[in-house]
Amino acid sequence: MFRLRVTPGIQLKLLETSEAKPLYALVERNRARLREWLPWVDQTRSSEDVRAFILRVLEQYHSNLGPQAGVWVDGVLGGTVGCHPIDWPNRNCSLGYWLDGAHEGKGVITRCCAALADYAFDELKLHRLEIRCGTGNLKSCAIPQRLGFTREGVAKGAEWVNDRWVDLVVWGMLDDEWRAHRNSGARH
Numbered sequence: 001m002f003r004l005r006v007t008p009g010i011q012l013k014l015l016e017t018s019e020a021k022p023l024y025a026l027v028e029r030n031r032a033r034l035r036e037w038l039p040w041v042d043q044t045r046s047s048e049d050v051r052a053f054i055l056r057v058l059e060q061y062h063s064n065l066g067p068q069a070g071v072w073v074d075g076v077l078g079g080t081v082g083c084h085p086i087d088w089p090n091r092n093c094s095l096g097y098w099l100d101g102a103h104e105g106k107g108v109i110t111r112c113c114a115a116l117a118d119y120a121f122d123e124l125k126l127h128r129l130e131i132r133c134g135t136g137n138l139k140s141c142a143i144p145q146r147l148g149f150t151r152e153g154v155a156k157g158a159e160w161v162n163d164r165w166v167d168l169v170v171w172g173m174l175d176d177e178w179r180a181h182r183n184s185g186a187r188h
């Protein structure tokens with residue numbers, strides 16, 4: 001079972017179907033801010049929809065295509081962070097995340113992504129991680145930037161979010177770059 005201790009107060013744990021209701025309650029509470037950047041929010045209308053999502057990501061994990069985890073802050077579910085299905089022939093994976101507004105701006109997701117990058121490069125032996133964020137999503141773009149990812153370019157009109165095409169900044173990190181970044185003493 002996938003579980004990572006990020007800091008004493010922050011833990012990542014593979015999502016479970018029993019968490020569908022609290023996760024849906026979080027989506028409801030954060031709907032307005034999440035729907036601005038995440039394409040699935042408007043289609044998520046019940047805890048059954050969240051349960052179906054959790055079943056899909058459990059299948060993903062058990063097929064060795066990477067974990068999608070709940071972010072637990074002081075023992076309370078506060079969001080998710082995880083892998084889009086791993087591209088094994090190229091050992092590539094893209095990360096995604098969102099967090100309850102109550103925990104925003106405290107470095108939670110930066111630290112979660114750093115822990116997930118350690119796991120992806122050290123345990124899974126991936127070669128490349130990618131993070132894609134809307135060009136206007138400054139809070140999201142700040143995360144890969146802070147973690148030393150390279151801003152490789154902009155994929156124009158790459159994602160349909162509700163009623164508009166969003167340009168996505170592509171941020172990349174290779175395994176040897178991550179080790180060099182970590183050895184440089186960077187703290188998150």
Ligand SMILES: CC(C)(COP(=O)(O)OP(=O)(O)OC[C@H]1O[C@@H](n2cnc3c(N)ncnc32)[C@H](O)[C@@H]1OP(=O)(O)O)[C@@H](O)C(=O)NCCC(=O)NCCS
Binds near residue numbers: 098
């Ligand atoms: C994007 C999102 C996940 C960021 O989550 P977060 O936990 O607030 O992000 P961070 O970990 O990077 O927090 C950074 C902030 O914490 C502060 N911080 C405090 N301690 C910190 C530490 N030790 N390390 C890093 N940042 C720290 C930073 O100064 C920064 O504040 P600022 O934004 O005022 O500059 C969140 O805003 C969100 O859910 N947005 C809506 C959904 C979304 O856009 N998802 C991403 C789609 S690509």
